[in-house]
Amino acid sequence: MFTFELMKIILAIIACFYLLAPWPVMAQKVNWSPPLSESSKTDYIKVIGQNDNGFYVLRSNHPISSRHEYYSYRNSRFLVSFYSYDMHLLWEKTPDVLKRDARILTFIPVADKLAEISLEWSKPESKFHILWRYYNSYGVADTLYNLLAEDDISAVDDDAAFTITSSKDANSFLIAYENKYERSAQRFTSLICNAEFALVKKSSFTIPLSKKYFNASQFLLTNDHHILLFGVKTDEEKKSRDPDRNYFTLFINNGTEQWKEYMVRTPEKFLTDAGIAADEMNQKIVVAGFYSDKTSYSTAGVFYYDISLATGSADTISYSSFAPSFLYNFLGEQKENYNRELINYSIDRIILRNDGGAVIIAEAVYTTEYSYYDYYLRTFINRRYYHNDNIIQLSVNKDGTMTWSDVIKKEQTSENSDDAYVSYAFATGKGKLRCVFNRYLKRKTQVMLAGTDAMGNEKISELFNEAQDIFILPSAAKQVDENLLVIPAYKGKEFHLAGIAF
Numbered sequence: 001m002f003t004f005e006l007m008k009i010i011l012a013i014i015a016c017f018y019l020l021a022p023w024p025v026m027a028q029k030v031n032w033s034p035p036l037s038e039s040s041k042t043d044y045i046k047v048i049g050q051n052d053n054g055f056y057v058l059r060s061n062h063p064i065s066s067r068h069e070y071y072s073y074r075n076s077r078f079l080v081s082f083y084s085y086d087m088h089l090l091w092e093k094t095p096d097v098l099k100r101d102a103r104i105l106t107f108i109p110v111a112d113k114l115a116e117i118s119l120e121w122s123k124p125e126s127k128f129h130i131l132w133r134y135y136n137s138y139g140v141a142d143t144l145y146n147l148l149a150e151d152d153i154s155a156v157d158d159d160a161a162f163t164i165t166s167s168k169d170a171n172s173f174l175i176a177y178e179n180k181y182e183r184s185a186q187r188f189t190s191l192i193c194n195a196e197f198a199l200v201k202k203s204s205f206t207i208p209l210s211k212k213y214f215n216a217s218q219f220l221l222t223n224d225h226h227i228l229l230f231g232v233k234t235d236e237e238k239k240s241r242d243p244d245r246n247y248f249t250l251f252i253n254n255g256t257e258q259w260k261e262y263m264v265r266t267p268e269k270f271l272t273d274a275g276i277a278a279d280e281m282n283q284k285i286v287v288a289g290f291y292s293d294k295t296s297y298s299t300a301g302v303f304y305y306d307i308s309l310a311t312g313s314a315d316t317i318s319y320s321s322f323a324p325s326f327l328y329n330f331l332g333e334q335k336e337n338y339n340r341e342l343i344n345y346s347i348d349r350i351i352l353r354n355d356g357g358a359v360i361i362a363e364a365v366y367t368t369e370y371s372y373y374d375y376y377l378r379t380f381i382n383r384r385y386y387h388n389d390n391i392i393q394l395s396v397n398k399d400g401t402m403t404w405s406d407v408i409k410k411e412q413t414s415e416n417s418d419d420a421y422v423s424y425a426f427a428t429g430k431g432k433l434r435c436v437f438n439r440y441l442k443r444k445t446q447v448m449l450a451g452t453d454a455m456g457n458e459k460i461s462e463l464f465n466e467a468q469d470i471f472i473l474p475s476a477a478k479q480v481d482e483n484l485l486v487i488p489a490y491k492g493k494e495f496h497l498a499g500i501a502f
Helices: 004-020 324-330
Strands: 029-032 044-050 054-060 069-071 078-084 089-093 102-110 113-122 127-135 146-152 161-166 172-182 185-194 199-207 214-221 227-234 246-253 259-264 270-279 284-292 301-308 318-321 341-343 345-352 358-374 379-396 402-408 412-414 425-429 432-438 447-453 458-464 470-472 478-481 484-491 494-501
Touching: 044 102, 044 478, 044 484, 054 102, 069 102, 078 102, 102 161, 146 172, 146 185, 146 199, 161 214, 172 214, 172 227, 185 214, 185 227, 199 246, 214 270, 227 270, 246 270, 246 284, 270 301, 270 345, 270 358, 284 345, 284 358, 301 379, 324 402, 345 425, 402 447, 402 458, 425 478, 425 484, 432 470, 432 484, 447 470
Parallel strands: none
Antiparallel strands: 029 494, 044 054, 054 078, 069 161, 078 089, 102 113, 113 127, 127 146, 161 172, 172 185, 185 199, 214 227, 227 246, 246 259, 270 284, 284 301, 301 318, 345 358, 358 379, 379 402, 379 412, 425 432, 432 447, 447 458, 470 484, 478 484, 484 494
C-alpha cells in the first residue's frame, strides 16, 4: 500500500541522487564575430587592447609579441581591425608608412584612439627617429608623423628589440631599447611618455656587463614613473656547473638619474624561476617564483620577496615548500630529488592579491627528442617535440606561506615550436581565475574551461564540444573587459573571434 511514509522515502532517495549526481554545467555566453576577412599575407593575429567602445585586433606577417617586445622588420605588413563589444566589425585598415625609410613597430591603444609607433632609420647618421601618429575612433589616420625622440641603436632589423608597455593606470607609457652594445657593457635608454605621447623624461642606463653576464628580461613602469629592469646575472667567480651561478637582479629608477640594484639571491636556496609585478595598492614591487634545494632546473617550492617603493627597503626572502599531497598530483611526471621537486615549470604571470600576497601561475613547458632508423629511406630520423602540459596555480602570502595550490591537468604536444594552438588563454573576473585551452591538438577537439575561485577550488568544464568543431588560438586571446575574453578561433572552416562572457 502506497503510504505517506513511503512517499517521503522515495523523495529522499531522489533528493540524494540529485545531490550526488553531477549537475550539468551552465554554458558560458559566447558571441561570435562575422568571419574574419581573408588575408593571406598576415598569418599572425592577436587581440591587442580596447577602449570604451570596443577592442582592436592586429594581424601581421611576423609573430606578434605577447610580452611587450617589438622588432623592426624590413618587410612588415599589418591589418588593423576595430570591433564593438557585441563582436561587430566597425572598421579595418591596411596601414602604409608615410615615409620611404619608416617601418611600423606596433600599435598601442590610447584612450579612444590607436597609436601607430614607427621607426625611421638614417643609415648615414646611424640614427633612428621614433615616430607616432593616431588613428581616430573611425579609423582615420593622421597624415603627418609626430617625432617622439632621436637616438642611436645597437642594431637594426629583427635584432633590435623595443619594449613598449604602459603603467597600470594607462596614463603613461615606457619605450625602452638598447642603443649601445659593447663587449663589456650594455646601454639602455628609456622614454616615459604621457597619454598624448609627449615625452616626459628620457634617461640612459649603462650596465658594465656583456650579455654573457647580464640578460635583461623585463621592463616595467609604475603609475608614479618608477622604471624597473628585471634580469638574470651570472656570477663570474662561480664555476659553470654551480647551480647558483645565475641569479635574479632588479634595477629600480625612481625618476632620478640613479638606479638602485636589488640582488634577488640567497645562499640557502637556488632560486630557479621568478617574475615581478608592481603592487600599486600597497606601493611595493613583488618578486615571486620557485626555488630548489638541489639543482638549478627543478622546483621544491615557492619564494616571496618585496621592495617598498616609498622607502626602497626590501624584506628578506621567505619560502614555502610543496606539500606531499600537492606533489601527489604529478604521478607519472618526471621529478627530481627523490620525487620531492618538480621540473619543467615556467612562470607565466603573477596575479596580485589585495592583502599583499600573490598568485603564481606557471605551465609545464619542455622539449623531448625521439630518434629512429627509417629502413625505407635508409637513414636516421630525429624528431623534436614541444610540450605544453599542466598549469599550476599557487596562492602565496606575503610571509611566503602558501594558502592553497591547484593543478589544472593538460597535455599538449606539438612538432612546431610556435604552434598557435598550444598553451591557454587567461582571464580573471567575478572572483575567479579562468584558463581556456584546446584539450587535444587536432580538429574536432573539446575546448576546456577551468575556473579557480579565491579559495583554490577548481572546476573544469567543457566550453565547446567536439561536434561544434571549434579550435582556438589561446596565445592570441586577450581579456578586453571585466567579464569578457576574446579568442580568435576556427569554427568549422571559417575564422572568427569568440567573445566569451563570464
